[in-house]
Amino acid sequence: MGTHTLEAIAVNAPEPVQQPSPASRRRGVIITTVVASLIAIGFYVGFIVMMVLRASH
Amino acid sequence: MAEHSHATADHDHHGPAHGWRRWVYATNHKDIGTMYLIFAGIAFFIGGAMAMVIRAELFQPGMQLVDPQVFNSMTTMHALMMIFGGVMPAWTGLANWMIPMQLGAPDMALPRLNNFSFWILPFAFTLLLSSLFVPGGAPAGGWTMYPPLVLQNGASFPMLIFSIHLMGASSILGSINVIVTIMNLRAPGMTLLRMPLFVWTWLITAYLLIAVMPVLAGAVTMLLTDHYFGTTFFTAAGGGDPVMFQHIFWFFGHPEVYILILPAFGVVSEVIPTFSRKPLFGYEAMVYATASIAFLSFIVWAHHMFTVGMPLAAQLFFMLSTMLIAIPTGVKVFNWTATLYRGSISFEPPMLFALAFLFLFTIGGFSGLMLAIVPADYQYQDTYFVVAHFHYVLVPGSVFGIFAAVYYWLPKWSGKMYNMTLAKWHFWLSAIFVNVLFFPQHFLGLAGMPRRIPDYAVQFTDWNMVSSIGGFGFGLAQLLLPYIVWKCVYSGVPVKEKKAWEGAHGLEWELPSPAPYHSWSTPPSDALIARGASH
Numbered sequence: 050m051g052t053h054t055l056e057a058i059a060v061n062a063p064e065p066v067q068q069p070s071p072a073s074r075r076r077g078v079i080i081t082t083v084v085a086s087l088i089a090i091g092f093y094v095g096f097i098v099m100m101v102l103r104a105s106h
Numbered sequence: 107m108a109e110h111s112h113a114t115a116d117h118d119h120h121g122p123a124h125g126w127r128r129w130v131y132a133t134n135h136k137d138i139g140t141m142y143l144i145f146a147g148i149a150f151f152i153g154g155a156m157a158m159v160i161r162a163e164l165f166q167p168g169m170q171l172v173d174p175q176v177f178n179s180m181t182t183m184h185a186l187m188m189i190f191g192g193v194m195p196a197w198t199g200l201a202n203w204m205i206p207m208q209l210g211a212p213d214m215a216l217p218r219l220n221n222f223s224f225w226i227l228p229f230a231f232t233l234l235l236s237s238l239f240v241p242g243g244a245p246a247g248g249w250t251m252y253p254p255l256v257l258q259n260g261a262s263f264p265m266l267i268f269s270i271h272l273m274g275a276s277s278i279l280g281s282i283n284v285i286v287t288i289m290n291l292r293a294p295g296m297t298l299l300r301m302p303l304f305v306w307t308w309l310i311t312a313y314l315l316i317a318v319m320p321v322l323a324g325a326v327t328m329l330l331t332d333h334y335f336g337t338t339f340f341t342a343a344g345g346g347d348p349v350m351f352q353h354i355f356w357f358f359g360h361p362e363v364y365i366l367i368l369p370a371f372g373v374v375s376e377v378i379p380t381f382s383r384k385p386l387f388g389y390e391a392m393v394y395a396t397a398s399i400a401f402l403s404f405i406v407w408a409h410h411m412f413t414v415g416m417p418l419a420a421q422l423f424f425m426l427s428t429m430l431i432a433i434p435t436g437v438k439v440f441n442w443t444a445t446l447y448r449g450s451i452s453f454e455p456p457m458l459f460a461l462a463f464l465f466l467f468t469i470g471g472f473s474g475l476m477l478a479i480v481p482a483d484y485q486y487q488d489t490y491f492v493v494a495h496f497h498y499v500l501v502p503g504s505v506f507g508i509f510a511a512v513y514y515w516l517p518k519w520s521g522k523m524y525n526m527t528l529a530k531w532h533f534w535l536s537a538i539f540v541n542v543l544f545f546p547q548h549f550l551g552l553a554g555m556p557r558r559i560p561d562y563a564v565q566f567t568d569w570n571m572v573s574s575i576g577g578f579g580f581g582l583a584q585l586l587l588p589y590i591v592w593k594c595v596y597s598g599v600p601v602k603e604k605k606a607w608e609g610a611h612g613l614e615w616e617l618p619s620p621a622p623y624h625s626w627s628t629p630p631s632d633a634l635i636a637r638g639a640s641h
Contacts, residue, residue: 077290078215085282085316093320096354100328100339104346 121623130225133217134623135202136519138224142199143512145227147588149191150505152235154581156184161543161577163560164570177560178246179238185249189366190273191231193500196508197369198223198280201308204515205284207614207621208302210293210630215286223279230272237262237269248558250355251326253340253348257333264334267326274319281312281319288312293613295632299390300639302612304511306393307372310400314361314368317404322358325351349414356407364403366500367467368396370507371438374460376612377510378442381457382449383609388441395434395441402431412480413487421480428478435471439464454607455529459510462502462537470498473548488558491551497544502537509536509587516591517606521620522598528590535583542576612638 069077122128122137132138159180163171172180202220206213214220238244242260245251251266259266288309292301301309329351331337338344340351371392379386386392408416408424442464451457473495477483486492509532517523546569551557555566562570601619616634617625630638 074290078286081286081289082216082282085285089278089282089316089320091320092317093324096321096324097327100324100350100354103350104337104339 132221135206135214138220139199139202141224142195146192146196149187153184153187153192156180158581161574165574167562167564167567174560175243179244181558182245182248193366193504200511201284205305207625208305210296210613210626211291212627214283215291216283219279220283223276226272226276230269233265234269237265253351267330270326274323277315277319281315284312293629295635303375304372307368307396310396311365311368314365314400318358318361325354352411356410360407361403366504370504373507373511374463377456377460377514378445380607380609382446382451384445384449387444391437395437398434409478412483425478425480455533456510456514458533459506463506466502488556489551490547490555490557493557494544494547502540517601518619518621520595522594523601524590524594524598532586539576539579543573543580546573
């Protein structure tokens with residue numbers, strides 16, 4: 050899907066609904082993916098680091 | 107512009123690939139959703155077969171069928187299969203099918219990631235199930251994997267850890283996809299507070315998943331290093347703390363309970379208004395109550411471990427925070443009841459399962475409140491009362507939610523109506539036997555029968571027999587579901603209207619039946635969205 054779907058949404062959108070451009074949607078997809086991944090990685094690494102610090106005291 | 111539009115539309119309306127390629131290389135949300143649901147169904151029956159072994163062994167006192175090691179591996183594997191293989195993939199399958207259709211989006215935002223998330227699962231569960239055949243047998247220390255017991259597993263230990271990692275990776279990737287889809291691919295005009303409750307509950311569930319699955323992964327990674335690399339995170343002999351594992355595990359484990367139940371709240375919030383022919387009472391309150399439950403789920407974990415020994419202040423904190431959850435949950439139950447009030451109610455199978463959910467999940471909630479009371483918990487801890495409690499939440503809660511969803515949306519998926527009589531038989535047999543199965547376990551627990559034992563004192567015999575009969579009945583009744591679905595798909599009566607249910611609202615009901623392979627290549631109009639969102 051990717052680019053193709055984003056364009057389909059843009060091209061076929063019924064007027065007069067205001068909606069974001071494909072580029073802005075693509076940016077949104079990338080940013081949300083990165084943020085969600087960072088949350089997951091953060092919790093994983095964070096907990097292990099916390100446990101290592103605790104164990105080293 | 108028009109030419110471009112046509113080109114796009116033409117490309118979007120190609121059909122599915124043929125043969126095995128359609129499924130192995132699947133990127134279509136409906137195909138992937140179907141695979142998730144079939145996978146979950148298989149896991150339910152494997153996990154269910156393990157439950158049958160457990161109930162057969164417990165039918166009477168003494169050792170009958172399996173040795174204690176196998177019994178313990180059955181309880182452990184049953185839980186892992188049902189939670190990670192059954193309920194979670196079933197919800198992900200439903201999310202895949204419904205979220206794009208309900209949001210007016212053509213597909214999930216990250217379809218290749220979607221394919222990858224699914225195809226991890228068969229490998230994870232093949233690995234887990236193959237541990238039944240290695241020396242020392244399958245994991246038998248309970249699904250909670252508490253050290254030091256879990257470290258005594260034989261060759262199955264690394265298999266357990268790796269399969270948990272794979273399941274976790276699959277869930278995290280699936281959740282990222284759900285979040286990205288909901289945040290970015292909503293049709294123009296589909297504001298957050300116009301979204302169907304099923305989408306809302308899944309958005310919140312997905313945030314819970316990306317927060318807590320990595321914590322489980324971290325905990326089992328530390329178990330692995332304790333076992334093979336000489337660390338002592340949880341080994342008292344090396345200065346570690348086994349209780350710390352319990353804290354970490356339940357920091358994951360309690361939100362996990364809500365991961366299993368929140369999407370069911372969403373389904374019930376769709377089904378009850380449809381069959382009451384009324385808008386959902388208190389839509390926004392439902393959204394905020396769901397978010398509150400999710401937030402509270404992060405600060406209640408130690409109610410699972412009151413008896414390990416913790417300061418009085420901690421016990422009070424976790425007792426009171428747990429009780430707080432009753433408030434948003436009460437808001438939900440009140441709103442569902444208020445939706446029913448003076449509605450024009452009819453009792454089709456999805457509604458029957460939703461109503462049973464309402465009553466029986468509430469029983470699970472009440473026994474949860476009893477368990478939250480610290481001094482009382484000292485009595486209930488590790489007894490069959492706990493088993494009764496969480497099965498009331500998970501079976502007539504989560505699993506009935508899944509059944510309600512399947513019976514509600516199956517006509518939209520297949521374009522055909524299933525056999526109503528058989529579906530009602532499925533409901534009544536399930537609803538009766540689930541109570542025969544689990545209600546006596548409250549009595550057994552209060553009388554002092556411990557959980558996770560293959561043998562018991564003779565005074566527990568009668569209620570165990572009743573419970574086992576309920577278990578066999580419930581297990582047999584479930585064979586109806588795949589038959590009903592198969593019969594519907596191959597020889598059901600075609601549904602001509604877009605709406606299979608006259609009271610249904612939402613964008614999925616504005617699509618033809620069966621839903622086309624590509625749903626919303628042309629986004630729905632604002633008027634259509636507003637009509638669907640008439641809550």
